[in-house]
Amino acid sequence: MSTTPRSRLRAQKTPLPHAAVQQDGTRRRILEEALQLFANEGFHGASIRTLAKAVGLQPSTLYSHFPSKEHVLAELARVGHEAHHEALREALLSAGPGPVEQVRALVRAHTLQHATHPQLAVVVNEELYALAPELAAPALAQREKSSALLVEAISRGVALGVFTPPEVLVTAAAIATMGLRIPYWYEPSEALPIDRLADLHAELALRMLGVRLSP
Amino acid sequence: MSTTPRSRLRAQKTPLPHAAVQQDGTRRRILEEALQLFANEGFHGASIRTLAKAVGLQPSTLYSHFPSKEHVLAELARVGHEAHHEALREALLSAGPGPVEQVRALVRAHTLQHATHPQLAVVVNEELYALAPELAAPALAQREKSSALLVEAISRGVALGVFTPPEVLVTAAAIATMGLRIPYWYEPSEALPIDRLADLHAELALRMLGVRLSP
Amino acid sequence: MSTTPRSRLRAQKTPLPHAAVQQDGTRRRILEEALQLFANEGFHGASIRTLAKAVGLQPSTLYSHFPSKEHVLAELARVGHEAHHEALREALLSAGPGPVEQVRALVRAHTLQHATHPQLAVVVNEELYALAPELAAPALAQREKSSALLVEAISRGVALGVFTPPEVLVTAAAIATMGLRIPYWYEPSEALPIDRLADLHAELALRMLGVRLSP
Amino acid sequence: MSTTPRSRLRAQKTPLPHAAVQQDGTRRRILEEALQLFANEGFHGASIRTLAKAVGLQPSTLYSHFPSKEHVLAELARVGHEAHHEALREALLSAGPGPVEQVRALVRAHTLQHATHPQLAVVVNEELYALAPELAAPALAQREKSSALLVEAISRGVALGVFTPPEVLVTAAAIATMGLRIPYWYEPSEALPIDRLADLHAELALRMLGVRLSP
DNA sequence: AATGAATGAGCCTTCATTCAT
DNA sequence: CATGAATGAAGGCTCATTCAT
CATH class of the missing domain: 1.10.357.10 (Tetracycline Repressor, domain 2)
Structure with a gap:
């Protein structure tokens, strides 16, 4: 009945901590977008397709960087x-x-x-x-x-x-x-x-x- | 790689509060099982099928009690x-x-x-x-x-x-x-x-x- | 439900016939491994990835040796x-x-x-x-x-x-x-x-x- | 390079043996079409989508009749x-x-x-x-x-x-x-x-x- | 030759939901 | 009330292949 983009947090997009900054470019961008999505929609609520789109990749490309x-x-x-x-x-x-x-x-x-x-x-x-x-x-x-x-x-x-x-x-x-x-x-x-x-x-x-x- | 029944809480199954006790039988059993499932696996992580099975009903029957x-x-x-x-x-x-x-x-x-x-x-x-x-x-x-x-x-x-x-x-x-x-x-x-x-x-x-x- | 490595044959790994022996090193190793895989899992059941791994190459490298x-x-x-x-x-x-x-x-x-x-x-x-x-x-x-x-x-x-x-x-x-x-x-x-x-x-x-x- | 509908057999569509005739309507039609497809394209070569289309169903409907x-x-x-x-x-x-x-x-x-x-x-x-x-x-x-x-x-x-x-x-x-x-x-x-x-x-x-x- | 990131189509399966019975 | 078949969208993931390096 309702297509609801609801968000759990009031916080805006925040960067990854230093610990993660050293990661390779695409891998890091995936982590950054996943952070937003998982935070706002939950792990189960966020899909690989949504994540891929947020990063600007095809879903399959994510699997070159993470096994799942x-x-x-x-x-x-x-x-x-x-x-x-x-x-x-x-x-x-x-x-x-x-x-x-x-x-x-x-x-x-x-x-x-x-x-x-x-x-x-x-x-x-x-x-x-x-x-x-x-x-x-x-x-x-x-x-x-x-x-x-x-x-x-x-x-x-x-x-x-x-x-x-x-x-x-x-x-x-x-x-x-x-x-x-x-x-x-x-x-x-x-x-x-x-x-x-x-x-x-x-x-x-x-x-x-x-x-x-x-x- | 993993078939994981993971649980968020250490708590055992607990009853609904008095406020909900007055509800009709099946409807109340649905709420009780949904409570366990949503608590342990999250709303998105729990499926209508799982809920129905827990209650002992067919998925479609849930829709006789709740619109969604x-x-x-x-x-x-x-x-x-x-x-x-x-x-x-x-x-x-x-x-x-x-x-x-x-x-x-x-x-x-x-x-x-x-x-x-x-x-x-x-x-x-x-x-x-x-x-x-x-x-x-x-x-x-x-x-x-x-x-x-x-x-x-x-x-x-x-x-x-x-x-x-x-x-x-x-x-x-x-x-x-x-x-x-x-x-x-x-x-x-x-x-x-x-x-x-x-x-x-x-x-x-x-x-x-x-x-x-x-x- | 099942992760099944099933095999069609009882036969162990066998060499290629003489006719193929003259082929260049890597190309020949690809053929040898493909033979095992296609025999055991079928052409559609065996993937380029599996084949590449068996040979010890990246999938893309196979395309330097065979067009498909x-x-x-x-x-x-x-x-x-x-x-x-x-x-x-x-x-x-x-x-x-x-x-x-x-x-x-x-x-x-x-x-x-x-x-x-x-x-x-x-x-x-x-x-x-x-x-x-x-x-x-x-x-x-x-x-x-x-x-x-x-x-x-x-x-x-x-x-x-x-x-x-x-x-x-x-x-x-x-x-x-x-x-x-x-x-x-x-x-x-x-x-x-x-x-x-x-x-x-x-x-x-x-x-x-x-x-x-x-x- | 080639989209190839190739067929393994010369045989035309044949019926299921009596042993399977007693099965319920849709389930039986699924078996009949699966028989043709698996015979001609192999189990791995035939897809659930193709099978569903051959039966005239959505892929998901097949799962009401067979678990996989x-x-x-x-x-x-x-x-x-x-x-x-x-x-x-x-x-x-x-x-x-x-x-x-x-x-x-x-x-x-x-x-x-x-x-x-x-x-x-x-x-x-x-x-x-x-x-x-x-x-x-x-x-x-x-x-x-x-x-x-x-x-x-x-x-x-x-x-x-x-x-x-x-x-x-x-x-x-x-x-x-x-x-x-x-x-x-x-x-x-x-x-x-x-x-x-x-x-x-x-x-x-x-x-x-x-x-x-x-x- | 070989790599690794990237692609786009496709994989099997599950999703929430509907509806005739 | 309850069912079981059906739906259409979407799920995570793998496929064969390409291409710049």
């Missing part, structure tokens, strides 16, 4: 998780040794990543289920490692008596979750620039952990 | 949003007049709803994009009203000087978001029963709002 | 029919002038050819229909000449009163047919070596023609 | 082998107890079957390789049983001293083979009607077995 539609998603998942993990790791490295600084750094990086690459965040978080287990595995492993970084920082803070969360894992989940929904409601604006959002999320995270910053 | 596949999703969305909104309203009614009590009641109800009906939560939150605007509209309207309830409670607390969030809307989003991801990681257990999870989320919400409960 | 997939089959057909015809001609030359000796020589050669080159026999006999008429024509012409050799030998035997078949053409067809099915059931063994099979078929042929050898 | 293209072939194989086996069995039943009569009856039935249903014979003999093993299995089992009938009759004749073949199995193979190639060269004519062909093949078979009928 699933592999395109798998590559996006790999790129997305890698970029995310790298961002967290760098944040941790440039933060001081204190748990407060570290959590702040982690949350800021997490937030910035999701606000800067909303489509990638959505695809990586919502469409992974469409992947065969063996193709999803690498991404899931990296995801585990990323969330461990936060849990460890929190645990150290608890051990040091700096953090007093009501329960560590539930609180860690709550903190990580704040970032995940960003693509669905947030749009950068002068009133709320990305960097300010990152600060706010860090502040909220620390509040959940029982840290009182301003009296 | 989209309408099945729309009905689930209606039911889900209605149940959710109703839960929030009741929570608010049975809470006292204080903002702390009200936020606690709202967050608890929000959490309970998502933990008790994880499939419905997922379908309602992730699959609405597959609906034509006119079919999604009622659900989106109700969603607006629901989130307004929280924002209002927070705002009154701010006005009364009870709450001191760093920023009202971002904080409200963070609080609401805690609930939305529950289906993806939470499973009821003795160590963390649903009611305890609700308490924890309420506590975390109040912390974000600057309320110090235990000294 | 059909031409590969045509060349196999040519080689096969030529080798077959050559074998019959040589057999006839080294046989004495008597019809019995000649039929024996022809049948033996026919049998040996089919037992020694089962793949080629299958391709040449079963896959020719996949060729455009103009490409199939040379092979069909040679086939005509080959079967004429047998019919002539028989006819002379009849004229001389040595052979008393119930009907010349049907008997000739029956004799020729014995060889054609060899690839489907025969495997060389100590109990039934190729040469013995050839003798048996010759004996059977002569019996059909009414010749009583052993009293 | 392979299953259509499997059903033809079943029907063909069943009809063939049935013909042999009936021939044996109406023959007297003597080995000569029995071989004559078997060969006549075998020949009649192949001359009357040439396309079925071709499909059943040449296209079975395109079937997944589990789908081909029933047909292969029946084939085994059918050829056992001939071998048994011959063996009994040998035991009784009536037959003196040079070697039982090779002779049996030669006898059975005569029938298999009929579709490729035989066309019913006044000069050589089907029944006469059957007599000739029976005569040739008995000659191979060492039986001298007319002095």
